[in-house]
Amino acid sequence: MNHFTFSWGNNYIAVRGLLRSLGHDLATPPRIDAAIVERGIELAHPFLCFSGKLVLGQLAAQLERGDQRLAFMSSLGPEACRCADTSEYLRTLFAGYAGFSAHRIGGAGFGSALSNLRSHFGTTVRKRDGLRAYAVFFGKVDLLHKVDKRCTALRCLSSAPEQVRALERETIDRIDRAAGPIALWRVSCRFDRAAARLPLRDAAPSLRIGVVGGEHILSELDSIMAVVKGVAERGILLDWRSGFRMLARASDGSLAPLKERCRPYLHGAPSTSEIFSCAHALDFVEEGYDGILHVYAFGCMPQTALKPILQRVAADAGVPLLSLSIGDRFAEEGLENRLEAFIDLLRARKKKGVSR
Amino acid sequence: MVTRPGPAARVGVARSILHYEFDGAIAGFLEALGADVVLSPPTNRDIFLAGKRLVIDELCFPIKVFVGHVAHLAAQGVDRIVVPVVVGHENDRVFPCHPRSRLADIVLALGLCDRSRLLTPAFRFDEAGLAAGGFRQLAASLGYPAHACAGALAAIRGVAEPQGAAAAEGRKTLGLVGHPYVVRDAWANSHLVARLERLGCRVLTEADAEPIGYAPEGTGLHFDLATRTLTLARRWDRSPEVDGIVFLLPFNCGPDGDIARHLIETTAKPMLTLVLDELRSSVGLVTRLEAFVDLLEREPAVARGRSR
Numbered sequence: 001m002n003h004f005t006f007s008w009g010n011n012y013i014a015v016r017g018l019l020r021s022l023g024h025d026l027a028t029p030p031r032i033d034a035a036i037v038e039r040g041i042e043l044a045h046p047f048l049c050f051s052g053k054l055v056l057g058q059l060a061a062q063l064e065r066g067d068q069r070l071a072f073m074s075s076l077g078p079e080a081c082r083c084a085d086t087s088e089y090l091r092t093l094f095a096g097y098a099g100f101s102a103h104r105i106g107g108a109g110f111g112s113a114l115s116n117l118r119s120h121f122g123t124t125v126r127k128r129d130g131l132r133a134y135a136v137f138f139g140k141v142d143l144l145h146k147v148d149k150r151c152t153a154l155r156c157l158s159s160a161p162e163q164v165r166a167l168e169r170e171t172i173d174r175i176d177r178a179a180g181p182i183a184l185w186r187v188s189c190r191f192d193r194a195a196a197r198l199p200l201r202d203a204a205p206s207l208r209i210g211v212v213g214g215e216h217i218l219s220e221l222d223s224i225m226a227v228v229k230g231v232a233e234r235g236i237l238l239d240w241r242s243g244f245r246m247l248a249r250a251s252d253g254s255l256a257p258l259k260e261r262c263r264p265y266l267h268g269a270p271s272t273s274e275i276f277s278c279a280h281a282l283d284f285v286e287e288g289y290d291g292i293l294h295v296y297a298f299g300c301m302p303q304t305a306l307k308p309i310l311q312r313v314a315a316d317a318g319v320p321l322l323s324l325s326i327g328d329r330f331a332e333e334g335l336e337n338r339l340e341a342f343i344d345l346l347r348a349r350k351k352k353g354v355s356r
Numbered sequence: 357m358v359t360r361p362g363p364a365a366r367v368g369v370a371r372s373i374l375h376y377e378f379d380g381a382i383a384g385f386l387e388a389l390g391a392d393v394v395l396s397p398p399t400n401r402d403i404f405l406a407g408k409r410l411v412i413d414e415l416c417f418p419i420k421v422f423v424g425h426v427a428h429l430a431a432q433g434v435d436r437i438v439v440p441v442v443v444g445h446e447n448d449r450v451f452p453c454h455p456r457s458r459l460a461d462i463v464l465a466l467g468l469c470d471r472s473r474l475l476t477p478a479f480r481f482d483e484a485g486l487a488a489g490g491f492r493q494l495a496a497s498l499g500y501p502a503h504a505c506a507g508a509l510a511a512i513r514g515v516a517e518p519q520g521a522a523a524a525e526g527r528k529t530l531g532l533v534g535h536p537y538v539v540r541d542a543w544a545n546s547h548l549v550a551r552l553e554r555l556g557c558r559v560l561t562e563a564d565a566e567p568i569g570y571a572p573e574g575t576g577l578h579f580d581l582a583t584r585t586l587t588l589a590r591r592w593d594r595s596p597e598v599d600g601i602v603f604l605l606p607f608n609c610g611p612d613g614d615i616a617r618h619l620i621e622t623t624a625k626p627m628l629t630l631v632l633d634e635l636r637s638s639v640g641l642v643t644r645l646e647a648f649v650d651l652l653e654r655e656p657a658v659a660r661g662r663s664r
Contacts, residue, residue, distance in 0.1 A: 047605075047613025081454065081610075092618040265465065267441040267476055269457035301454040301610045304414045305462065312465035325414065 002027040003103075004067035006055040009148075009219030011244040013176045014140035015073055018105070020179070021133035022121055026071065030061050041328050043093060049081075049299035050327050051216035056093070068099040071120070073106045073248075081273065081302055110134065132180070138248065139184040140175055145245035146188070147171050150195060152240065155232035156205050158198045167194050205237035207346050210284030212277040212310070213295035214303045215242050217326050224295065224326060227335050236343065238293075239284070242276040265309050273302040274309075281310055285317040291346045292319055293339075298327030320345060365498060366392045367475070368429035368437040372399065372422040373456060376537040377581070378486055381512055382438060385491055388508035389500050394434045396425040399543040403428050408634060410466050416608040417633055418537050419455050421544055423466065430469045436498070438475045439463050440490060446482045450571045450580050453611050481580070483569035527556040528652045531592030534604030535581050535612065536562065538632055545604055546638055548630070548645075552602075555649050560598065565591050579611035586615055593623050600626040600652050607633035626652060 005015050007029040016026035030036065032054055040057025048056075059070065070090065094100045103120040107113035114130040151168040155161045171194075174187040211218070211228065218225060218240065232238045250272045258279040259268065266278055281292050294310055296303035307323055314321035322342040324335065369375060369383045375395075386393045396403070399421055407424025429437050439460040444451040455462070460476040463469070475497050479490030488509055495505035530552060538544045539561055549559045562568065565588060571580040572587040585603075592598045601623060605612050620627055628648040630641065 045613045045616050047608050047610060047616075049610070089614055089618060092621055265461060266458075267460050268443065268478055269441050269454075269461075270444055270451060271454060271457070274454070274458070298414065299608065299610065304412070305455040305458040307412055307414070308465040309458070309461050312467075 002067060003069045003071040004059075004062045005029065005071050005073070006058050007032070008216065008244055009225075010144050010172050011141065011219065013172065014137050014144060014244075015071065015105070016176065017140045017178075018133045018137040019071065021136045022117070022125060022129060024121065027062065027067055029058055030065075032058060036061050037328075047299060049214075049216075049301070050297035050330075051214060051300065052297075053328070054217075059090070059094070063094060063097045063100060068097070068101065070100070070102045071105050072102065074104060081300070135181055136179075136184075139181050140178070141245050141248050143175050143184055143188055143191075144172070145243055147175070147191060148243065149240065150191075152229055152232055152238050154195060154198060155229060156235055156237045157200055159201045160199050161233045163198055167191070167198070201235065203235065206235045207291070207343065207350065208237045208239065208289045209291050209293050209343075209346070210280065210287075210289045211238055211240035211293045211295065212242065212280050212284075213293075213324075214297050214300045215244060215247055215273060215276075217297040217300070218242075218295055219244055224330075224332075224335065227332055227339065228293070228295070231339060231343065234343075239289070241280045241283070242273075246276055247272060265313060271302055273300075274306045277303065277306055278309060278313065281313050285313065285319050289319070290350060291342065292321045293342070294321060294323040296323070296325060298325045320349070365435035366394055366433075367498065368394045368396065368426075368432065368434035370422055370425035370429060370437075370439070371396045372425040372541070373418055373459070373537045374440055374442065376540045377535075381486055382440065382494070384512045385494070385508050386438070386498075388511035389495060389498070389504055391498060394429065394432060396428050399425070399541050401543075404543070404634075410468070411462070414608065415455055415462075416610075417606040418535070418544065418609075419459070419462070420634070421537075421541070422459060423462065423468070426463050426468050430473075436473055436475050437463075437469055438477070438494065440494075441476050441478045443478050443480050445571050445580065446480050446487060449578075450583060451578060453579050453581070453609075481570050483571070483573075485570050528599040528649060529558040529560060529597050531560045531565075531588070531595065531598040531601045532562075532604065533585050533589045533592065533601060535585070535606065535609070538604045538606050544606075545632060546641055548602070548604070548641075551638075551642065551645055552649075555645060557649060560592070562588055577611075577615065582611035582615050585612055586619060589619055589623060589627075593625050598625065600628065600648065602648075603627055603629045605629055605631050607631055 002025050003019055004027045005012055012026065012029055019026045036057040037054060038057070039060050040053035040055070043056045043060060044053045090102045105116055105120065107116050110130070113134065114127060117125050117130055117133070147168060151164050154164045158164050171187065171191045175184065178184045178187050229238065255272065255275055258275045261282055262275055262278040266274065284292055292314060294307070310321060310323070320342070322338065324338065367386055369386065375383065383393050383395050403424035404421055405424070406427045407420040407422065410427060411420045411423050426437060426439065441460050442452040442457050460474060464471060464474065475494060477490040477493035477497065480487045491509055492505055495508065532539050552559050568584060568587045568591065571583050575583045575586045577583045577586060589601060589603070592601050603619065605616060616629060620629065628644065630644065
């Protein structure tokens with residue numbers, strides 16, 4: 001029987017890799033469309049973040065097509081947001097679907113992750129099976145991250161953005177089919193070679209914009225990222241350094257330097273998403289980016305709490321900041337208008353030589 | 357203004373979120389140390405509007421109230437303002453929501469006072485309340501010696517748990533659930549207890565229940581105050597003296613919003629959910645309270661038999 005999960009951009013492919021390593025499979029989540037968005041809004045409490053509504057709508061669509069066994073990757077540690085309470089919430093919400101079950105996979109460290117795998121897939125899951133499954137999972141997460149970031153940059157830098165899109169699609173398919181670490185390494189090498197062969201523009205990027213914000217909303221809603229990435233094809237370098245990989249690989253060790261970086265603005269409360277966004281915004285400022293784009297889901301607690309702090313970061317540095325809150329009634333046209341106005345502002349500043 | 361560091365400083369404490377959550381422990385501790393404590397007045401319209409003007413719309417209602425209190429203290433010219441950083445439970449399984457853990461950062465980002473004026477001790481907590489480490493940091497940052505801190509801690513630990521006044525008898529008994537800073541802040545909850553009492557109801561709050569601890573175990577939830585809401589609601593649901601439950605949900609509260617549906621669907625007794633927001637008209641509120649009390653009186657069997 002197929003398991004199912006929410007898409008989180010293309011990262012369901014990594015979850016599928018994990019399950020396939022254990023002899024199971026994962027259904028491909030339906031693409032998020034207007035019907036799924038509406039279903040999520042209808043199901044959710046109004047205060048749930050918009051990302052959560054998208055997830056609920058997508059899960060409901062899969063339950064309605066007959067999937068039953070939800071495998072979801074979420075954290076329980078101090079970095080978690082409301083997704084930590086997902087399990088009980090989903091059981092109440094989807095109690096009416098016959099056969100529905102929700103299985104949390106992952107955990108804080110390999111021990112708890114293995115324990116979770118065994119509780120769902122049986123005690124026959126050996127330690128080495130678990131190690132291999134997680135090696136595949138993290139290998140796919142890392143490679144998906146690399147391809148996404150490199151292709152976003154290449155859309156600006158290459159004179160053939162349609163070739164970049166084709167390479168991205170083809171590589172993601174290959175990542176999905178790769179059965180183990182060696183196959184993934186081959187996909188990575190092939191991608192590097194193909195990317196190196198892409199023709200480049202003569203001109204340097206006209207603007208550089210750093211993107212920070214909610215990892216979930218930036219990954220999940222294709223239409224948002226399609227609009228945002230469309231900016232890159234107009235010769236603007238977009239840089240988004242966070243994402244599912246950053247969350248999946250977060251640890252005390254990896255977060256410590258970022259927390260230190262944020263010390264002038266953030267005290268030591270536990271979190272992950274805010275730390276990434278604040279630290280990356282500070283990096284963009286230091287690296288001389290022309291503007292910062294903050295994209296987050298309406299109702300996202302970490303990013304909402306961070307918004308006034310990012311406003312302070314931007315004000316202190318004299319760098320324009322655009323915060324886009326994506327909520328129940330967002331429209332792509334409005335998103336495009338606001339982005340265009342922001343880009344016009346950045347161009348005008350650059351033309352006038354406005355210093356910070 | 358000139359900041360006077362050390363024990364002589366006037367120290368401001370906001371009569372808002374953390375003050376209610378921790379039963380006034382921080383103000384009590386500072387007073388026991390001998391500090392000149394300035395507690396902001398009970399929430400009023402001006403305080404709220406000051407916070408609302410400063411804070412982005414999307415943040416929850418209590419954060420706006422809190423920021424209004426801090427703005428009030430800053431305007432009063434106190435030397436230092438305490439805004440604790442709540443880190444999480446000692447068990448590392450239960451945590452504050454993000455906006456509450458970022459109060460100090462929000463205050464700084466809004467420019468309400470500069471960093472040197474702000475005291476931001478980091479607190480962890482357990483079942484009994486705030487752990488000692490944050491109090492030590494607070495005392496040290498004000499220049500008090502360790503023995504004074506120990507004495508002040510002993511003084512506040514010796515104080516009995518606050519109990520509500522004996523609730524008067526009434527037509528019906530209602531149990532209130534919700535975050536302490538909306539249940540105990542009469543302005544924030546639109547004087548709900550008084551309104552219910554005027555309708556002839558007996559109102560029970562957390563102070564009338566057996567202590568449930570700061571972040572009760574056993575709910576499996578991630579956020580501290582949601583564990584408290586759920587545990588108290590269960591307590592009222594099982595209590596034979598409670599006829600109905602009133603759930604106070606601040607606008608845009610993530611943790612309690614997430615459990616709202618679960619709470620309603622797993623509670624046998626009638627439950628009225630009131631979303632507290634910035635729209636201060638009491639007309640709709642009074643109508644809903646009257647309707648709920650009427651429901652309990654006229655159709656108790658229907659109410660009891662509700663199967664949601």
